[in-house]
Amino acid sequence: MDNRLAVTLLSSIAQEARLDVFRLLVQAGRQGLAAGAIATKLGIPGSTLSFHLKALSHAGLLTARQESRFIYYAANYEAMNRLLAFLTENCCTGEQACRPDLDCYTKSEEG
């Protein structure tokens, strides 16, 4: 992943409405939610939501699939995974502290 792509990904979630949308879809799981359901749950007008869904999709953080009259949007966990890997590798170089505190990770002492 290059800086350009990272900025696109980051920009797509660096906005309250879009971060809300993405978090909602992360919770919703692989099957996702129809656009209308997202709009209702978050209280966002359809046209505004559509604008944000486009940004998230364009960045690759969402997938969309048509099902009958509905369009289901779902979080692309792999894309988010790649973003997290980029940030961990490129924005924390040489700093052990700068890693998510996963249970499998044991901190080494530092001066």
Place this chain on the structure above:
Amino acid sequence: MDNRLAVTLLSSIAQEARLDVFRLLVQAGRQGLAAGAIATKLGIPGSTLSFHLKALSHAGLLTARQESRFIYYAANYEAMNRLLAFLTENCCTGEQACRPDLDCYTKSEEG
């Protein structure tokens, strides 16, 4: 960390010049780099850089310390750590796949 703060943090690195600055400072280590050095290395006019440094500092991703005539900016690894933790916890819920692929982490098989 709430959504609001996360958006502030994300916005601060969701821009090419600022992501460049942050990555440079991550490489530079705890002692950081003087503003002028950053401007020279990245070829950014002083006033423009100052604008971006303010955004990063305001988000808490940089620390600044005066030393003689220079102001040294350094990456705040802890803040980035917290952001990564937020993203891992809140934007990947229920999805084991959505975690940085650290060497200490062993993937479980998935369907």
Place this chain on the structure above:
DNA sequence: TTTATATTTCCACAATTATCGAAATATTGC
């Protein structure tokens, strides 16, 4: 105090982003 250096603030302007109603475009069922 004067000069030099480092950085920021100010300002004007350009560019991008966000909002949302209305109209347009599907898709489905009658």
Place this chain on the structure above:
DNA sequence: GCAATATTTCGATAATTGTGGAAATATAAA
């Protein structure tokens, strides 16, 4: 085809963000 529903596109507008030269501020050295 017509009506109903779901979503997107269009268009106008507001708000925010990014850029960089010039001036202001701060620190240091002569």
